[in-house]
Amino acid sequence: MTGSRVALFIALVVSAILAQVTIVNRLPLPAARPDLVLLVVVSVALVEGPLRGAVVGFLAGLTADLVPPADHTIGRLALAFAVVGYVAGMLEDAEERTVTGTIVIVGLATAGAMFAYAGMGAIVGDGRVTWQSLARTLPAAVLYDVILAPFIVPFVARAVRWVDVDVVVRR
């Protein structure tokens, strides 16, 4: 991984986190909001494979754990996004890149991240995590992320190609 790619991923993750808390979370959407950080992690994992996907996911999640107004045990989003980055990278290896395949991966990643986050919440005794809240939020969150996926995933892939012209992007 070249230095310019590292810089690109840092820029993508930081801008995704800031856009999430200042713009996306303010949108008056019912039940849930799309998660830009998750979409960026999945997009990076689809380009870079499971190992780097997990590392980027971990660091992105850890940053999201720390940035205000986050108010939960540090490491929970790091764990959730690391798992998502790893699994998304694995799934991408197994099949040809199609639009449907990408959408399925994003949907699974959203559900996986929420279950991982909620599961850790149950372990540390977070009163906010209940079956009702999960059941209410999950379908809407999956729907929003799937709608945004055709815009974010190709954008990240193109950005990687743009900063790294001589490196062949894994497809």
Next chain:
Amino acid sequence: MLMLTAFTLITLDFRAGHSGPFAAMRGVAAAVFGPIERAVTAVARPVGDAFSSLGHIGRYKREVADLKAENARLNAQLRTTDADRRQLAEMQGLLHLAGRGQFRVVGARVVAIGRSLGFEWTATIDAGSGDGIRTDMTVINGQGLVGRVKSVGPTTSTVLLAVDGDFSVGARLERSGEIGHVDGAGSRPMTFTLLSAQTPLRTGERLVTVGSIGERPFVPEVPIGHITEVQRTPGALTRTGIVQPYVDFTALDVVGVVVAAPARVPRDSLLPPAPGKSPTPGQSPSTGSTPATKPNGSASPSPSATP
């Protein structure tokens, strides 16, 4: 490896609670990202406002060409954009409520909303320890209770919103004075639990906060919401009802942090006038205007930070 690190972090942070190295990490993150969030919102908000006012500008220009006499009036109108007017109205509402309760508030604007995959309802406001904000202060706006300050950075603070699943506040029914507690439940509606098993609970009854000891985290008499539905659970010791909050948590902008409260707030004095029927008989004259002088000195609210 990463999973192990994450688990270690979770364990350490969970054990350490509000002290230790992770609290310091969070403090550093608040110091770094807080100003950036403020800046991004400052940039992003006028962009949206500009788009919404584009249509008006085009129409006004034609009018100016036709009627030069109206030029001055139109210029004045353009200067006071819709966004400014809305913000002004919110600020006035906040000052009105704070004035009636004799609260001293620090005005602030919401710069970021936190969700953490939908399980968390928190907000960053653009006032911090430098503005006199401390943890566990009540946050209100013109409609009523917004939440309480959870953590404070140098220039920003994190507010736990009243709809968050971790939020709980002592509440009192408007008429009967019976007490209970209101709990946030995330994406599901807030609930009110009445402690007394004998008192009936009716829909439409309004709720205000019960003050905490030393007015932290909650000052008394702040309107919370009204009961929309009474839940009947056979065999339960307490009665519960669904609460419709007065504050619209999806459109938060101007809020106030109560930094000082008077020794005593008149009962039910902060509730808006009841629709249809007259409010509580004893207190109705005091709802309109605040007496200009009071023995305890703090006559009018002074928002020390302009948003």
